[in-house]
Amino acid sequence: MEKPATRIDWTANSCRLLKATAAEFEKTRPFAGLSIGTGIHLEPKTVALLMTLRAGGARLICTGNLNSTQPVTVEFLRAQGITVFATQTTDPAAHARSLEAVLAEKPDLLLDNGGDLFAIAADRLYANLLGGTEETTSGRTRLLPMRETLAMPILVINDSPIKQFAENKHAVGQSLFESYMRFTNRSTNGKRVTVFGYGACGKGTAACFRNAFSTVSVVDIDPVTSLEAHLDGFATPLREQAIRSADVIATVTGFPGIVTAADLPLIKDGAVLMNGGHFPHEIDVAAFRSHSDVVDIDRYEADFIDTFHLKDGRSFHVLGGGHMANLAGPRPLGNSVESMDIGFTLQARCLERVAKRGVGAESCIVPVPADIDAMVASAYLDLAR
């Protein structure tokens, strides 16, 4: 018999590790009597994680990240009786209201992505907050200065070696490459691509464009990392030359102001600029919009592309307004299901550890415990054999 199925069903069925974890949690109920506040992209893969936490007995209060909330996902979660405070928005004030609404419920645990929730909690600590998890590099950087104030277990998923290679390296590279194709429908063959940042995400991005027959240059502020890129066979020109020569510029550093209005004289005619870093501040799109050298902007509304025309006749394109390209634009799918299945299983196991008081305040902003890494790796390999 034929029956309609959705992307959420497809994703849930593809997340085999989470499915197995949910089946176990239904018996062990590690979150019985506890609430979890979540601030992470509301898209189908997150649903698989949230349903796993709920299978473990958690009451969920959810919001998303800036610009990546998918209305169908929100509808689905609400239909499951889960509390969601989120709208699809690029307005930081609207997003801040959703974060406040989650924290007003005083969840026992927080699952954060980018440090949005813990940063507010650090200002207004409440007694029942046990700790939680932070998903990403940018969140770790943001929360580290608040370590003494937070003084509770916060396990950083990003700092698991598994997350580094499974998601940041392999999946971000693939999905940024896929996003370039999806947004532009342009080829990569023979194109000169400059990747800013040669951390895990940059490594995968550089490799994927090279595998797609582009000539790839890497710019990293750290000379040791630049040497690694050089020895990996990438060109490592100085920053100015790397911008001048690029047909495509991809930023994946986690830091603001990587390409700014000061670079307008350098940008090659026809260049495509895209960001894969967590926050939309790596390419200073707002400064481009108001700069006196920019005489016209074409907004390809349905395609999420802005074309900036410069006084001297050059033009260049920005994808997704400088937001994470793999979660922006038409039909954004984000990282591969398998990579998120692994990363979100680390999330579920780390939250379980905090819920069971298996880690203390000394574990504030520390990597995933090694035994959890080993358990998740073995479980994935068992499924793959």
Ligand SMILES: NC(=O)c1ccc[n+]([C@@H]2O[C@H](COP(=O)([O-])OP(=O)(O)OC[C@H]3O[C@@H](n4cnc5c(N)ncnc54)[C@H](O)[C@@H]3O)[C@@H](O)[C@H]2O)c1
């Ligand atoms: N798009 C996604 O799906 C996704 C997934 C995971 C992580 N991220 C984000 O991607 C970003 C990078 O993550 P990562 O794990 O690769 O980080 P990382 O810290 O491993 O690497 C960042 C690299 O950027 C370099 N860098 C810093 N400032 C620079 C500058 N001004 N110019 C050139 N290079 C500079 C650093 O030296 C470092 O090598 C973060 O914002 C992270 O949150 C995005």
